[in-house]
Every structure is written in structure tokens, then in C-alpha cells.
Amino acid sequence: MYHGLLFDTSGKCVEIPSQEFIPPAAKVRAYPVVERFKWVWIWMGEPDKADPSLIPDTHYLDDAGWRGTPGYMHYAANYLLITDNLLDFSHLSYVHETTLGGSSKYAGIRPKVTRSGHSVRVERWLIDDEPAPFLSKLKTWHGKNVDRWNIYDVVLPGVLLMDSGSAPTGTGAPSGDRIDAAQFFGCQAVTPETVNTSHYFFQQSHGFALDDPSVTENLRQSVLAGFEEDRDIILAQQRTLDLTPHAPMLAMRMDTALASFRTMVEKAIADERAP
Numbered sequence: 001m002y003h004g005l006l007f008d009t010s011g012k013c014v015e016i017p018s019q020e021f022i023p024p025a026a027k028v029r030a031y032p033v034v035e036r037f038k039w040v041w042i043w044m045g046e047p048d049k050a051d052p053s054l055i056p057d058t059h060y061l062d063d064a065g066w067r068g069t070p071g072y073m074h075y076a077a078n079y080l081l082i083t084d085n086l087l088d089f090s091h092l093s094y095v096h097e098t099t100l101g102g103s104s105k106y107a108g109i110r111p112k113v114t115r116s117g118h119s120v121r122v123e124r125w126l127i128d129d130e131p132a133p134f135l136s137k138l139k140t141w142h143g144k145n146v147d148r149w150n151i152y153d154v155v156l157p158g159v160l161l162m163d164s165g166s167a168p169t170g171t172g173a174p175s176g177d178r179i180d181a182a183q184f185f186g187c188q189a190v191t192p193e194t195v196n197t198s199h200y201f202f203q204q205s206h207g208f209a210l211d212d213p214s215v216t217e218n219l220r221q222s223v224l225a226g227f228e229e230d231r232d233i234i235l236a237q238q239r240t241l242d243l244t245p246h247a248p249m250l251a252m253r254m255d256t257a258l259a260s261f262r263t264m265v266e267k268a269i270a271d272e273r274a275p
């Protein structure tokens, strides 16, 4: 940028303002990218292995049936601490008590965890309980008990796709009837920057009250407040790990999904490094 050199999409320099001759060495590395639904997906591995069919479906980011505000955070932490957090929602009761969480009952749910080739799926249902604090703020939901779900996939290398929502309790949501439901779709992409820093891109969209900007704004503020709570905890984890890198770990039942995902990541890294 300093000298105004211009490069084409292959990384070749095509213009140097002060001279006609462009030395062949004037080039930068190019990466395959795909723009889809407002996000840019970059493949940083061997270019011939880039496979756009592996890009997860995030059409909720750019769909007339959904409303949401894009968000971004920078993290001074390893990206796997963020995916650990996303794979264990039992923290909602404690870290997000007044924002995204709610009663301690939520932490007691035993989620259904299933593993497939490139992702881990986590399903949680909370039946007949108060709505999450951010939903309670809306008049329609205040003081009404709901059946609440969070069903999500965390896809390699660190993309979360989440169907979540609440329906008036007893209207059949667990068996598939989403009557008068408040439905959300969350897309989050955790992108490693360095060993100890990460980019975090996200958008939580709502599929109800599409003509009410106050719902979008309430959701934006609640998600941001919640994600700042996560960041405080995760940065504290990172600092503790830096100070005591050999501290023994104790696995608990709530670690099932994140342990599966970490195993999947390790395998993908080993496969990529194999000759």
C-alpha cells in the first residue's frame, strides 16, 4: 500500500507506479476465497485441496426470512478455548445468568451429543421453564413458561450453526410443532490468528417479529453482552494456562462434546501434515 503496488487475484504484481518494468519476484501468496452470504471463506492450505462444498450453509446471514446484526470480536486466546466454550452450554446458567442463560436447571440438562465426519452435534431441551433473560425482556414472553431448545453443529475447523428457540410450554415443540415460537439461527466462525489470538465472527438472527427493529436491537445487545461474559472467562482460562501449562486436567461429563471436537481437530491437523 505504501508505494501503491497493484496485484491481481493470482498474487502477481501488475502495476508499479514509478516504473514500467515489473520484476517477476514482485508477487504475494494468493489464497482461494469464496464469498457467500456476506462472509468470505478463505482456504489457507494447499490450494488444490480447497473444496467449496465443505463451506457450511449460513444463508440465515442473508435471507429475507431472518433478521440479525453481524458482530466481531478479537480474542487474546487460542481458538480451541472458544470452541470448548461453544460445545459446553452448561456454562449458560452461570456465565450468562442475566443475559443468554437463565436458571441453574439449564446446566443440569444432559445433552444428546452425536459425532459425524466433520462436526459434532449437541441437542439440549429445557422443558417448562422461564424464558432466557433476553427473551423475558420482550412483552410477549415475559412471565410465560416455555419449552426451549438449542440444537447446533460445530463444524471443522470451528464454525457453529445453531437452531435455537422457545415455544409456549405444552404446545408440542419437542415433537416438532413450533407454534407461536421465537426462533433463532446463530452462525459463529472462530478463526485462529496466532497460537494465542483469534478472530470471532458471529450473527444471531431472529425468524419472528421481522418488522420490529427493537427485537433485532435487543438481540444484538444481549448477544454482545453474553459474548463479552464468555470472553472474560476464556481470557482468564488462557492466562491460567499460560501460568500453569502443566496443570493436570480433570475431565467431566460436560466435556463430552468438546473432547470429541478436539479429537476431530487433532486428526484433521495430523491428516493435513501427513505426506
Ligand SMILES: [Fe+2]
Pocket: 085, 091, 092, 095, 096, 226, 230
Ligand atoms: Fe457462552
